[in-house]
Amino acid sequence: MNKREVQASVKDERLVQKRRDQMIKGAVALFKEKGFHRTTTREIARAAGFSIGTLYEYIRTKEDILYLVCDSIYDHVKEQLEENLDHKQGTLESLKVGIANFFYVMDELQDEILVMYQEVKSLSKDALPYVLKKELEMVAMFENMLHKCVENGELELSEKQIKIIAHDIFVQGQMWGFRRWALRKLFTLEEYIELQTEFIFKGLGVKRDG
Amino acid sequence: MNKREVQASVKDERLVQKRRDQMIKGAVALFKEKGFHRTTTREIARAAGFSIGTLYEYIRTKEDILYLVCDSIYDHVKEQLEENLDHKQGTLESLKVGIANFFYVMDELQDEILVMYQEVKSLSKDALPYVLKKELEMVAMFENMLHKCVENGELELSEKQIKIIAHDIFVQGQMWGFRRWALRKLFTLEEYIELQTEFIFKGLGVKRDG
């Protein structure tokens, strides 16, 4: 269940990938502006640079596009995160850097995050699990970091505490995107990261954060 | 700008309120199931127990219904919260109770919260500010509680810390609703409240909670 296959009429895999990239790019821009439901397939086709007929050579339903978009965003985020992942995991310092990195990525991809955030619920019962699974994988990255810190004796946390704090961190990252209408007026990104990190670290029971 | 008036053709205020209540109830159920865009006005009318013609005697556009729903949810939540608001504000104990109350309300109204959470973005530029304002008012309730604790010398927090933690608490409450697909498998409501409260209180720098 790692990927939900989206059927294409076209056989050439390379072409399929290329066309889908075009169409995801166009779709994200449009969804950001007007949401999934208010965006028409014609508009997506036009934004992607080809005709409506061609669009339907690479997908089967409009919802496929939403799935492709969500999927691509997750891949993008995950890739970014893994790239920046500290190799000295298990230290508080590396946890701190990990959190900051995550927040930076969320800021960078804020439009995509917002889109995905608002539109996942439009995914069919069919496609939803694949997307939620990816979300859990990302939460698991933080669980992992926390785990390693516990193993290293840097932190003292129960399993449940790890779980909930991983979720909290993850949601705080998303928050920066989906509550920007409020948060931007109060904090710069750097302030936000600093304040949240401080809050988290105290919450973790760390006496002095580095 | 306290309320955005939704125009009705019917004059009898009491009837308007009654019919709108029916309609909100039906709409929430439907939005929960299929979202705002996939729900038709006819379905809402039927769920409310009257005809499509009657529906439009009480609103002007479909979006009015969404606004009415969001508005009513906020009123409901706020009412619940204020009702349970501790009178010995300014103590850590009262803060703790306040947070727990909030989480309980969020659990009780989880369907409504979920709906509102997913659909606010469908509100027009026109109606959105009214709803966001209400959201900020609720965040302000937590800011207030924190403020009083600071004034009483129970906590030591900067303005910015107060702001961000109020947002964090608020989002943690919502989280229980919008991430229930994940959280329910991990925690009971009581566990969730306990763990989050512990996390928050540590984050606030409280040595011993309770």
Add this chain to the structure above:
Amino acid sequence: MNKREVQASVKDERLVQKRRDQMIKGAVALFKEKGFHRTTTREIARAAGFSIGTLYEYIRTKEDILYLVCDSIYDHVKEQLEENLDHKQGTLESLKVGIANFFYVMDELQDEILVMYQEVKSLSKDALPYVLKKELEMVAMFENMLHKCVENGELELSEKQIKIIAHDIFVQGQMWGFRRWALRKLFTLEEYIELQTEFIFKGLGVKRDG
């Protein structure tokens, strides 16, 4: 077939007349502004000063209102014309005055004329003949005048000539109403009357008018 009865639920004849007058007045104003089809029965009721329920106590269908309006306009025009009808009929002078009078009435009632002109075609096959009959009666007034002039030896015209010229005069009068968008820029009412009278009298073969 002198009148097409419009059924009312209310028995009191005086009241029926009063209410209908109110509603005709309101309807003319509305039809003038937006035409019959774009005017709603509710608007007519409001303009008439009573409720939609009351409106339907005095008519059976929306089309009845149109019939009532047309009928009333014709009565109005005819009344005006007969009032001003010269008693020395049969002279060219009296014909000239009659034409001028007609044009003045058409100017005075131009809004009503325009409304009726544009909306008669919306009358049902049922009501139309009654209205057309009235129109012919008015044309007949000019035929009469012309006849008398012929009998008096003032003019020399065949039956067919009389008929067509009566129609021409009548349409020239209406023209001032329904082509006002063009004519007003070119002539004052007085100029229009003078020029048209001159044209008609020459067309009648009169060597020297007036």
Add this chain to the structure above:
Amino acid sequence: MNKREVQASVKDERLVQKRRDQMIKGAVALFKEKGFHRTTTREIARAAGFSIGTLYEYIRTKEDILYLVCDSIYDHVKEQLEENLDHKQGTLESLKVGIANFFYVMDELQDEILVMYQEVKSLSKDALPYVLKKELEMVAMFENMLHKCVENGELELSEKQIKIIAHDIFVQGQMWGFRRWALRKLFTLEEYIELQTEFIFKGLGVKRDG
């Protein structure tokens, strides 16, 4: 401001013209029977031989159809008139032929004329000027003819007389269409033309018409 462009989704200009012709033809027939407001877009689509969806590929609103119809009628009339325009303009003979031609065209296109006559007022404030302008252009054709006769010394008329008589001729032509319910019972087309021409020529002050 020579044409108000009606937007089409379809690009192929030839196809657009073809489909619009189908649609105009169907619409004229329906408007004639029941008027613009009582005709539904579905009926027009069916009459034109395609689906409602296809209809809307070639127009944007129902009113566009009315504009297209009016526009096409004017073009048709003008084309017919110009085709038959005498080259020896400036003689009374050519004027007489011109008038007769106009009346013949009005008879030929009587359905279209009637439709347009009754429905122009349903055009939006936006489209109306384009149509009225065309009407004035047609009136101007008669002004032209009269002018040339004056220049040639065949007639003696002031500017204002020319203007009003051009309007009169034009309206007499339309009359044959919009008052046919009365005129047909009295005259054949030939009689009508003969009588009106005689009337006009006398009105012009011509002693003996050719």
Add this chain to the structure above:
DNA sequence: CATGAATGAGCTTTCATTCAT
């Protein structure tokens, strides 16, 4: 007699999807 809430048929318009070229 007067009221106005209720009704639902029917309207215009949109848009995902197909398929012949």
Add this chain to the structure above:
DNA sequence: TATGAATGAAAGCTCATTCAT
């Protein structure tokens, strides 16, 4: 493979008319 014209189900909304009060 690519195109875009054609389709029609389905949506939001209106409004003439009724009828219980």
